[in-house]
Amino acid sequence: TYTRGLNPTVRMFEEMLAKLEGAEDAIGFASGMSAISSAVLSFVEPGDRIVAVRHIYPDAFRLFGTLLARMRIEVTYVDGRDEAAVASALPGAKLFYMESPTSWVMETHDIGALAALAKSRGIPTIIDNSWASPVFQRPLSLGVDVVVHSASKYLGGHSDVVAGVVAGSKELIGRIRGEAYPYLGGKLSPFDAWLLIRGLRTLPIRMRAHQASGLEIARRLRDHPIVERVCHPGLANLLPAGLTGTSGLFSFVFRDGIDIRTFADRLKLFKLGVSWGGHESLIVPGEVVLQQKAQPNSAMAFGVHPRSVRLHVGLEGTEALWSDLETAIDAAFEEKT
Ligand SMILES: Cc1ncc(COP(=O)(O)O)c(C=O)c1O
The missing domain is CATH 3.40.640.10 (Type I PLP-dependent aspartate aminotransferase-like (Major domain))
Structure with a gap:
């Protein structure tokens, strides 16, 4: 055929x-x-x-x-x-x-x-x-x-x-x-x-791994003083009817005091990338999608926060990923003048 x-x-x-x-x-x-x-x-x-x-x-x-x-x-x-x-x-x-x-x-x-x-x-x-x-x-x-x-x-x-x-x-x-x-x-x-x-063939086992690491990292970010809020459905008391688990993609908003470009550059395991769903961890700053030239721009139309960051939590392991994020956050604290 x-x-x-x-x-x-x-x-x-x-x-x-x-x-x-x-x-x-x-x-x-x-x-x-x-x-x-x-x-x-x-x-x-x-x-x-x-x-x-x-x-x-x-x-x-x-x-x-x-x-x-x-x-x-x-x-x-x-x-x-x-x-x-x-x-x-x-x-x-x-x-x-x-x-x-x-x-x-x-x-x-x-x-x-x-x-x-x-x-x-x-x-x-x-x-x-x-x-x-x-x-x-x-x-x-x-x-x-x-x-x-x-x-x-x-x-x-x-x-x-x-x-x-x-x-x-x-x-x-x-x-x-x-x-x-x-x-x-x-x-x-x-x-x-x-x-x-x-x-x-590995979808169910990958999804459970993305869920476990993603949720743990989302919780630690929520409790971090430099983070204003975390957008992750698993942090609510209840998932909506029909959603039985959560994946590795979520976003959070930094408070003032972090240089987001330095944060993104210092990450080693999280690579810059707009796609997601693979084995590797990725990050996209909200500023990048707000500046996308292709029109119409949905981030502008619907309101993506300029200090937001989207993470895809991959399969590298929760502790290694958390240590990567903590190191990059420490490096990105802006000098107070
Ligand atoms: C939620 C969602 N839907 C659809 C698409 C489009 O998929 P593709 O890039 O395979 O054309 C993407 C890709 O980034 C996506 O994130």
Whole structure:
């Protein structure tokens, strides 16, 4: 067969992922963005309106603000924690696009309640489930119609593949497979599918390790006098319904008195990098995303704190990572004049 249509290695990955998400079917894509764009474009037409939660992934925000805007598709952003705001934005919308937890401020939503609101109005729902992975959150079981992933993150897990996947019912996946997938052409390559199959074999054990180290480091940062606040869903008394664990991605805000550039430069185990979900630890200062040239800038639009820092806690070991952070914090204290 021709590999844009059917390939046995890609199919094997799709079947594994469908099983993990509790989906009838799944389609692999060349990137998370091709998964997102193909899924979204399967539901909307010129003149339609989408409701989306705020703080969605920056390139999804740019897709909505550029290409979809050109197609006269309008997007209304809502605070997904505010069910009344979601309920009042939904009437007349053709799609509800969610991401929970979000990937900078880690806002969490009651996915089941939001999906029910959309369902009661006959509006299909898509969620980006990259942060939690199917190990900690299975949105289809909470009533969401379609799950998308950047498989470049935890599903791959080794920072050596860029890929995406969409999972859902046979009917919806069939619709995406019939139109957006072949014509937009963002197919998953067999070699990348092979890397993803390799990654899925250790997904549960990796997620538990990211959870343990991430939570411990988040707690120590919360208790550190130089930290104003930590955005990590695991620090709340309760996780939202349906989220059964936490991953290694979270952010925190430094108080004044730390030179964030020096902090970032002094880190040895945490490398500068915007992706996440792999074995290695990464850091991105909020200032960097606020200054991104590509427009529209979601960090500006939704308000990312200029003294915030996002960490991805990898698999190097909690104590080694904490010592790296402490050393860099000590080095970055600004001289008081
Ligand atoms: C939450 C989230 N969704 C989607 C994407 C897009 O995925 P990709 O880079 O594989 O296209 C990313 C990538 O950084 C992401 O962080």
